[in-house]
Amino acid sequence: MNKPVSKVREAKLELYRKQGKIHARAVDGRFNRLRWALVWLTQIVFYGACWLSWESNGSSRQAILFDIAHEKLYLFGLVLWPQDALLLALVLILAATGLFLVTALAGRLFCGFLCPQTVYTAIFTWIEAKVEGDHLARLKLDRSPWGASKLLRKSFKHALWAIIALWTAIAFVGYFTPIRELLPSLLALQTGPWEAFWLIFYASFTYVQAGLAREAVCQHMCPYSRFQGVMFDPTTANVAYDRRRGEPRRTRGQGAGGDCIDCGICVEVCPTGIDIRDGLQYQCINCGLCIDACDQVMGRIGAPRGLIRFASEHELAGAPAPQGLGGRPRVAVYGALLLVFSALGVGYLAERSLLLVDVLRDRGALSRETAEGRIENAYTLKLMNLDDAPRQYRVAVSGLPGLEIVGSEQFTVAAATIRPVSLTVSAPGGVLPSGIRPIVFEVVAAHDPATRVREPSSFALP
Ligand code: SF4
Ligand code: SF4
Structure with a gap:
């Protein structure tokens, strides 16, 4: 006797749920096309952006580079330093708030269309379908006994997956080590230990997550799926x-x-x-x-x-x-937070000084007296040029009568570098009472007088 139709249907569906790996049936439609458009877009950006160059001061460098060794992040013409951690924190908060807002509006849109797990699973599954056939052919192949044909197909698929995973890892590491240096060093098998570690780690991670774990990541590993409901x-x-x-x-x-x-x-x-x-x-x-x-x-x-x-x-x-934002409190709150953090980010960038100064007084000798009877103190000024161009700065000192700098007051600092300069400050002797007196150094950029830093320090009088 035939099973009732619904029982047959249920049994068929169980194939997709309980046979280990899920082999989803291919489908065309507007959401599938949108998904693939975003796969192309994200991958063109990810694989391509590390190859972009940026012309700066007559030389060329990678446009987007996380230069961990020198503690700098290059984003086209912008150079961020550890001092800009607040800006990075704001960017992360903005990204999280934007994600919350999108989730409150339309659920897990990020998961379905932009999450790297989804994007790479789509790419790996596409390769699998090209090598092993449609969902039914793949189910059949998985359940068939091992033989030469199955071994060949599976090996070919895994080899293609490994190539994609390795290329993804090269692109990823290429955002931390200039990719035009990384690739030749890789081909010559002269990659540094850290690059080698991250290449192997990221390639294995991509291969396992997108090729083997796939939907299990969304089902069992991703914390976002668990708290999205809130x-x-x-x-x-x-x-x-x-x-x-x-x-x-x-x-x-x-x-x-x-x-x-x-x-x-x-x-x-x-x-x-x-x-x-x-x-x-x-x-x-x-x-x-x-x-x-x-x-x-x-x-x-x-x-x-x-x-x-x-x-x-x-x-x-x-x-x-519901009418208006009053009926959607979550959307209103996330939207307001997004505006506030965006305004904070814009305000930070607008106020961000491209010059930082540190003054260190020479602790070895508090002061010395010259043959002319003047009192001298020695300092080291650390001039940090956060700009992407070399800059010239003029240093002045004030706070005591007759205070002056001995020697040069002008210093040039290369683009995005820190230059320590030794400075001697002199004051007339026998005029001022002895003790430690407050003084102020002022450093002004030659190209833009608005770029100036006042840094307090002290002057020792014997
Ligand atoms: S595809 Fe539509 S019609 Fe078919 S089972 Fe699903 S909901 Fe029902
Ligand atoms: S993951 Fe959700 S949206 Fe995507 S096919 Fe399954 S039920 Fe539909």
């Missing part, structure tokens, strides 16, 4: 099944019922192997592939699209949409 509210649009429209499901031969014909294709295309008809689940990455699949099914049966769609709890319950 950012949702009833107005958050998530990929959802319209139960009121779909139920009761129609099975083959049944004319009456809801719009869902229980074909199970929405489950077969799901990269995390879930059934969206069971409601919102933490494994759902909002990729929209089940929407593409179901829209095609609806087209075939002559029903309107959107049985599965981006919809909020409110909308699915038929409740009126």
Whole structure:
């Protein structure tokens, strides 16, 4: 006796859930096309940006470089120093707040379209499909006994995965070691120990995460999937099944019922192997592939699209949409935080001084008296030129009558470097009472008098 249709369907779907690796069925549609557009965009940026050069002071350097050895971050014409950690912290806070805002508006959009895990899994799965065939061929191959053909196909797939993983690691390390130096050193097998470690680590990481672990990362490892729920509210649009429209499901031969014909294709295309008809689940990455699949099914049966769609709890319950931001407190709070942190970032950049000065008094000899009877103190000034061009600075000192600098007062500092300069300051002797007196050094940039730093110090009088 034949099994009831729904039992056959359930048994088929179990193939996608319980056979170890999930082999999702390919589907075309607007969300799949958007996903691939973003795969291309992110990968062109990631693999390409490390090759961009930036002309600075007649020489060329890598446009984006995290120069850890010299504690600098080059971003085109901007050079950031450890002193700019606040700006980096603001950028991270902005990124997190932006993610919260997007999540409150439309659920896990980042996961479905921009997360590196999703992007690389899509690339690795595409390679797998090209080598091993469609989802059914892959399921069959996985269950078939090992032989020459299976070994060949699997080896070829893993070799391609390894090449992509290695190239990804080279691009990644190329943001920390100039890629035009890294590649020749790699080809000559003369890579430094740190570069070699990170190349092996990142290549292995990409290979394991995107090739072997895949959806398990979203299901079991990613912490974001666990706490995303706290950012949702009833107005958050998530990929959802319209139960009121779909139920009761129609099975083959049944004319009456809801719009869902229980074909199970929405489950077969799901990269995390879930059934969206069971409601919102933490494994759902909002990729929209089940929407593409179901829209095609609806087209075939002559029903309107959107049985599965981006919809909020409110909308699915038929409740009126909340008016204004008052009805969406989370969106209002995240939006306000985003504006505040953006303003802080812009304000920081606008106020950021491209000159920093440190004054160290020579502790070895507090003071000395010259043949002319003047008192001299020695200092070391650390002039930090944070700019991407060489700059000339004039140093002045004030705070005591007759105070002057002995020798040169002008110093040139190369682009994005720190120059320590030794300086002698002299004051008339026998005029001022003995003791430690406060003085002030003022350093002014020759090209822009607004770039100036006043740094307090002290002068010892015997
Ligand atoms: S693809 Fe649409 S019609 Fe088919 S099972 Fe899923 S929800 Fe039902
Ligand atoms: S349920 Fe739909 S949106 Fe969620 S992960 Fe699966 S295919 Fe993507």
